Amino acid sequence: MSSTVRMIDIAVNLTDNMFKGIYNGRQYHVADIPAVLARAWSAGVDRIIVTGGSLEESKEALAIAETDGRLFCTVGVHPTRCKEFEESGDPEKHFQTLVSLAKEGIQKGKVVAVGECGLDYDRLQFCPSETQKKYFEKQFELAEAVKLPMFLHMRAAAEDFCNILAQNKHRFSAGVAHSFTGSAEDRDKLLSFDNLFIGVNGCSLKTTENLDVLRGIPIERMMIETDSPYCGIKNTHAGIKFVKSVWPSKKKEKYEPDSTVKDRNEPCIVRQVLEVVAGCKGIGDAEHLSKTLYHNTCRVFFPQDLDTAADALLESGLNIQ
Numbered sequence: 001m002s003s004t005v006r007m008i009d010i011a012v013n014l015t016d017n018m019f020k021g022i023y024n025g026r027q028y029h030v031a032d033i034p035a036v037l038a039r040a041w042s043a044g045v046d047r048i049i050v051t052g053g054s055l056e057e058s059k060e061a062l063a064i065a066e067t068d069g070r071l072f073c074t075v076g077v078h079p080t081r082c083k084e085f086e087e088s089g090d091p092e093k094h095f096q097t098l099v100s101l102a103k104e105g106i107q108k109g110k111v112v113a114v115g116e117c118g119l120d121y122d123r124l125q126f127c128p129s130e131t132q133k134k135y136f137e138k139q140f141e142l143a144e145a146v147k148l149p150m151f152l153h154m155r156a157a158a159e160d161f162c163n164i165l166a167q168n169k170h171r172f173s174a175g176v177a178h179s180f181t182g183s184a185e186d187r188d189k190l191l192s193f194d195n196l197f198i199g200v201n202g203c204s205l206k207t208t209e210n211l212d213v214l215r216g217i218p219i220e221r222m223m224i225e226t227d228s229p230y231c232g233i234k235n236t237h238a239g240i241k242f243v244k245s246v247w248p249s250k251k252k253e254k255y256e257p258d259s260t261v262k263d264r265n266e267p268c269i270v271r272q273v274l275e276v277v278a279g280c281k282g283i284g285d286a287e288h289l290s291k292t293l294y295h296n297t298c299r300v301f302f303p304q305d306l307d308t309a310a311d312a313l314l315e316s317g318l319n320i321q
């Protein structure tokens with residue numbers, strides 16, 4: 001693969017304890033975000049969107065994003081965390097604090113999306129569906145107030161998700177349904193929204209069925225991500241046969257700063273996602289693929305950085321899918 005590959009990892013949970021060296025509440029190694037980022041930049045990643053999944057986490061995501069010009073973040077509340085609106089004692093005040101945080105982050109040039117928000121019916125134990133739906137809808141108000149695109153999470157909830165999206169379509173410019181693991185039918189429902197992209201990571205590439213569904217996502221409607229420290233590509237996954245780039249890895253008990261940590265995903269691995277997408281879709285030119293995906297991501301999250309020369313180049317090669 002060419003070294004001129006440029007990628008944006010749109011989903012990195014840098015606020016996760018694993019990046020502080022803490023696993024299941026126990027410290028195994030030092031906090032190591034600088035080492036993780038150094039590996040990402042040398043793999044061809046040149047921007048990262050840090051995920052915010054609650055008010056507190058969004059504050060932390062913004063603080064992390066402020067440490068490097070290549071880091072950006074989202075502000076929003078994840079479906080499994082939506083009880084925090086009510087538990088705060090004043091849902092409207094909680095929401096207004098989110099709005100203020102988003103405005104502050106936009107002024108700093110760091111907040112690029114509202115999210116992650118959406119519906120997750122696989123994890124109703126953390127938050128009932130009625131609460132999830134109520135505050136998913138509420139976050140369109142945030143997108144409308146700050147005029148940002150949406151970073152969306154949809155798990156086992158395609159019907160309700162698409163209904164809510166359809167009702168609020170006029171309230172946001174564009175969005176991505178990240179960490180897509182749905183069926184071909186779910187994929188087509190999402191693709192029917194012309195302002196929606198689909199985010200693909202290791203969880204989207206686990207089975208041969210997943211790969212079949214992936215083949216039906218046009219690359220012009222796709223973005224890539226890791227969702228690290230989760231959703232790595234494992235040796236047992238169907239996508240593994242297309243992976244070309246590998247990094248030395250050590251168990252967390254034997255941590256070394258120059259190695260990745262076994263079973264902890266990190267943003268350099270987005271390159272493997274690119275390789276699996278290319279292999280699976282039979283695209284020989286991964287560099288061309290990376291340009292399209294990069295362009296899609298800029299269109300939605302970094303519109304000020306769209307390069308017209310790159311656009312012209314892309315349009316000349318759009319029939320390569």
Ligand SMILES: [Zn+2]
Pocket residue numbers: 116152153178179
């Ligand atoms: Zn998610």
